[in-house]
Each structure stands twice: as structure tokens, then as C-alpha cells.
Amino acid sequence: MEIRPWGYRLAAVVAVSGLLVVGLPVLYFLTTYGCGEDEDRLAGVMAGAAVLDTAPEGADAKDRYQGCDDDDRFVVVGTQYRYGGSAENALAHYGRAAGADGWRPMTTGKGETVSGCFTKSMGGTTAYLGIEGPDGGLLHVEITADRAGSQWC
Template structure:
């Protein structure tokens, strides 16, 4: 899915940058073996199924996409959803700034959204003892087409967004900064 691809690309970039600064990107390499329980825990997070009113998943993206990938030098577990929302980005931001803390998530970094995005939030919390990051971000035509996916027509109007929980498969600390 585009959300997973976007995160994988960001993780690859961060790990490559770490390797260029003298840190080994392969140090502590883990694979996805044994990650099934963490994947299930992320996929069951209530916040993934708690969008603002009138938000609906685009056709083909009706369910939580959850799994593990280990193609970036480290293994990461993830669970994500995509939503079409007829309202404004401000309504999405307002919703998650309230709903996420109610669900135990702590606000993370605040920075201007990336080019073409109007929604960009990050939260952290432990999920079954594993440090986990929750992001809410705009879904743009570019984010779908760069991953080779067709842009769902439901996202052409309003404020399409994705919500994703990620964690290191081995349980290593992670936060909104990296």
C-alpha cells in the first residue's frame, strides 16, 4: 500500500544516512520471524478504526493493512488505514489531536507538513511494551503513483489521509524523530 511504501522509503533514507555518517545500517539487523503477535497488536489498535465522522475507506482499502517488512536493514511491523474525508485538513487534525491522546498516545514532534501535504501528525506510546509511533498524514496523488498504485477516485476531493502505526520488530526504542 502507498502508506507502507512511503514509510519504507523514509526508513531506507534514514538508515542510509546513518550508514553514511559512520553508523552501520546493518548493525542489529532483525528479520520478521516471530513478529506475528506484534503485527496482530498493531492491527487491532482502536485508533485505526476511529476516523472523523463521514470518513470512509477508499474502495480496495477497506481493511487495516498490517504486516512486517525487513527490506530496509531493520525489520518493522506496521498497521495502516486510508480514509477519504469530505471535510478539511483542519478537521482531521482537530479530530486526532483529541482522539489519539484519549487513546493513550502522546503528541510527538510538530513540523510543517511535507510538500503537497496538509496533514502531518505524530504520536507515540508503548503497545504491549513496544515503543510505537502513530502518524496521520495526507494522501496525495503523488504518494499513490510513486508507489505504482492507482489513485482512488474517492480521494480526489476533500482531505484524504492515512493513519499508520509502526514499531521496530525487535522492540527497539523509536519516536517521531526517526
């Protein structure tokens, strides 16, 4: 059986098309998916926030953490405390500490303040400081940011 020259051309076109259809998405995924140096730099800036190193009276540091979500590439840095005090005392403490560190209270479109949420420019994007708890004796102080301009409170 003899293969005609157009048969080779057709086979080459099919092979190249297959590589493009399968190869380009795979290449894109391998080169752009997940957290990278930009997110590491942002996490480093966020981890240096003074507000993460302050705690209300009676709070004991339990855990300091930082991470990045590979899918959405948002960065999170926080501290978790054992705390038996009230949420009101924690919010009052962090309202003062956040203000001293340059954070502004988050406001709604109607100008109302969002409780336990503050914003600040960090690493070329807007970061969000959230205070949660104490729930079950745990108080969470967390900064979240991404390059997509998402709102986190």
C-alpha cells in the same frame, strides 16, 4: 602418487575453514533474517488500537493493512480513508481520538509538538501513530514500531 598424511590434514583444514567462512554467515542469515513471531505479536497488538477504527466525519474506509519489513523488521499497521475534508479537521479529530486511546503528542527536543504524530508504549516498545493527508483525497492513519527503538515521525 602417494598422498602423505599431512596432505589429508591440510585438505581437512581448508574444507573446515571454507565451511566456517561461508556456512556461518549463511546459517546466521537463514535463522535471524526477516520478520518472525515477535513481529507478528507486535502487529497483533498494534492492530487492536482503537484509534485505527475511528475516522473523521465524511471519511470512508478504503483499505486496512499490516506488514513487516524483512530487512529492518519494523511493523506497520494502518487504515487508509477516502476523505474530502481538510487536513486541519483530520488532525483535530485524531488529536482527540489519539488522546482518548492513550496516545501522547510527539515532541521535539525543544518541547514543540510534532503535527500529526503521537507515541504510545505497545507490545514492549514505543509505537508511533502518524496522520498524513489528505493528499489526493486519501487520508492515512498508520502505526509503526520496531524493537530497535527507532523514531518514526
